[in-house]
Amino acid sequence: MKNSGKSSKTTAKKAGRPAGTGFITELDRYLFGQGTHYKIFEKLGAHPRTYGGKPGMYFAVWAPHAKSVGVVGDFNGWDPEASPMKPLEDSGIYEAFIPGLGTGELYKFAITTKDDKILFKADPYAFSAEFRPGTASITTDISGFSWSDEKWMEKRKHTEPEKAPMAIYEVHLGSWRKASRPEKDGYYTYKEAAHELADYVVKMGYTHVELMGIAEHPYDGSWGYQVTGYYAPTSRYGGPKDFMYFVNYLHKKGIGVILDWVPAHFPKDAHGLADFDGEPLYEYADPRKGEHPDWGTKVFDYGKNEVKNFLIANALYWVENFHVDGLRVDAVASMLYLDYGRSDGNWVPNQYGENKNLEAIEFFRHLNSVLTGHMTGAIMIAEESTAWPGVTKAPEEGGLGFTFKWNMGWMHDFLEYMKLDPYFRKFNHNKMTFGITYATSENYILTLSHDEVVHLKCSMINKMPGFPDDKFANLKAGYTFMMGHPGKKLLFMGQDFGQYHEWDEKTALDWYLAEEPQHRDLLKYYSDLLHIYQKYPALYRLDSDWNGFQWINANDGDRSIFSFIRRDETGKKNLLFVINFTPMARDDYRVGVPKSGTYTLILDNEHGLYKRGEHAFSKRSVKSECDGQPYSFAYPLPAYGTAVFRFN
Structure with missing residues (x-):
């Protein structure tokens, strides 16, 4: 991106302040202020429009603490004064219409703060973003995609997720496979991945794919869990319509698509949401609530209506506009507990003196009620690592309203048992039986995720004790126990054929191993388990009964x-x-x-x-x-x- 962080002179004609375009109405502003404008992404951001008989691009941004805001890009030399935006009364929203501007243009918002600093911020509602290390947003039109997954979507409406088979293949697209080309580090495109991934998933017998890191993020090493572009499918693999193609294709092959979604926190990158208009806006102002000391990130302010609206509309955006079948909500526990990751004296109790974040609880109930109510058949999955009660109970029953919860307790006990030398397993027999005692307390997904095969935790095959023959035999036994145990299933890529080394987001899986005898045998065995799982309703109909x-x-x-x-x-x-x-x-x-x-x-x-x-x-x-x-x-x-x- 050229000069995206600097002001420069331009010969481009400066746009005058509009008197008010009417694209954002008084009702829009009211609903946004109430936190209930569930399609606010159709108003804020950048959108092709016609105004005064002239086609162009309409921009709108929420920046209530700003002294002034301008749109900058290659089209005006990145000059903060070239395309000023007009504030809409009592809303904190600024808007501008730039005639003649089309799609494919790099842009940011130049925000002048109260102390006259100029911040160059990416658009929080942008539908597309520059490929890293660029940080600009891109004007994009996401309308007009021709969907052909009607059969899948109709079937989804009439499916009871709790009683349906769900065997999830967790995938990081950037390292699932690599192409032998230098462009974009050899990443597969969404279209390329759709075909090869669908073939693999169907052949194996998985029912769903869960994708890590699809929303735009600047740093590969975050795996997509530190997001700067919540409305932009990452440009690493293509544009928004390419991702629509991906979902559409998998649906036509009978495969569901789940996205990892991160409403818990966001990074401090200069172009992102942190101190967006010169002051805390999307995050809590008090650093004892607004920062994660362990992660070095900001925490969303769940008590602010506009922030809740940003997140809830974002969830609906992925499910409605991209036909995504569900969201796996990351780091739920960090949102529920005010003292999560914080030492004594460095957190703020709620009004009752407790460590529960009442605003986050209300946010989850609102979110899950809206999403599952609007989009029949869509699911919400909580990565919740504590014994918080009622995660999958309805909000009206005092629950959080999620469809499923990752069973982190089962995962921990299972792996601790499987890592033991067989001689010592008799002393730890209860690690494998304890999960049944609470199996019906929530709607669970049994997970062996990416988190369990990184950071010196070893791959699944190398967690197993003994010589190579023992390792493969142990893993077969463990996977069989998992498939028979109540709960839906999730396995991270590479673990079905016994990947030796830990997962590394920089390199592709060692697919050559899948052709070696022991690995091929393990892969076939896991596929056999998956096919039995789908064939026999006894393995999924009464998971919570x-x-x-x-x-x-x-x-x-x-x-x-x-x-x-x-x-x-x-x-x-x-x-x-x-x-x-x-x-x-x-x-x-x-x-x-x-x-x-x-x-x-x-x-x-x-x-x-x-x-x-x-x-x-x-x-x-x-x-x-x-x-x-x-x-x-x-x-x-x-x-x-x-x-x-x-x-x-």
């Missing part, structure tokens, strides 16, 4: 074997899971079952999924008490053995 799960033996700690049943409402095609977490084979393992009948093996760790026509064996239960059940049958359970049986 005690009727959907039954322990057969939760107490076989000495042998580190777990057995349990999953059911749906019909009682047909129930599944029995048996999982051995030691290298000791049990040649005549006997498992208790509740009824007389035939139990057919449909998957094990040696063969994977038994397809139709293959000769998987069946066992007829006999009247012989075992595991507290009236019937039982015996079969050979190998080292690290997994077995899934179907029965009616």
